[in-house]
Amino acid sequence: DAGITQSPRHKVTETGTPVTLRCHQTENHRYMYWYRQDPGHGLRLIHYSYGVKDTDKGEVSDGYSVSRSKTEDFLLTLESATSSQTSVYFCAISVHGGPAGELFFGEGSRLTVL
């Protein structure tokens, strides 16, 4: 257990509404990631962060933004949710040696956009 908490764990929302998912870590790991998991596509990287206010895009970043104002929190925002963003979202942190270290994942946030 790498001390990762995701919230909310489940959310149902309507198309066009904003949604924010939160990833909280209890240790001061520098690198944090947001992935989404979909049948037929596996896990894909949305955004990642390498420090406070330092973020960059991943493979499927369109429609998503992130913020990291504190080391322990990494927020993923869907400005205007669409049905294609229905997915399970996982946060991950890198421990034991920095960016090429071992990744540990949270329990996931299941988002349904109607």
Place this chain on the structure above:
Amino acid sequence: KQEVTQIPAALSVPEGENLVLNCSFTDSAIYNLQWFRQDPGKGLTSLLLIQSSQREQTSGRLNASLDKSSGRSTLYIAASQPGDSATYLCAASTDSWGKLQFGAGTQVVVTP
């Protein structure tokens, strides 16, 4: 772009048999390769991490090998148990940012 493939997509074995799970990747310039386990509706649990300079890693009944030249990693699970039933994912890191490229996974069922 790195592509990671896992074959077969599903596997069923009787309890006690050794499991062999395969992972292949197209770009041999990897930083590390990580194996995960995922139970239905749950997050990913890290099983083993192999750095690019290593040939294998072991943890209990699990052993993972890495052959960068051939673009392959294999996860061996000895003396399988029904509790080993899960989906196993491999992922390769090809940059210093720790970004992982995942395979689609192998769904394993161990029958009593």
